[in-house]
Amino acid sequence: METVNQKEMKIADWLIIFLITAIPLVGLVMLFVWGFSESSNKIRATWAKAMLVWYAIAIALGILFVILFGTAAILGAANY
Secondary structure, three states: OHHHHOOOOOOOHHHEEEEEEOOOOOHHHHHHHHOOOOOOHHHHHHHHHHHHHHHHHHHHHHHHHHHHHHHHHHHHHHOO
């Protein structure tokens, strides 16, 4: 017997999930809800956790980019 946490995800389910995650802030909150909720589908929970890891990597790279090029821009402007 298939449990609720193990049910197969259909294309319509994925389309709704992608639509929800496209909404700013709501999508981020829902990734945490889906990723760490006890009653969440395991497939969706794993996907949500992977997306949160990608978001963390993107934020870290963005901060690094701003630090590197922001510092270069400030130093370049100071020498001008």
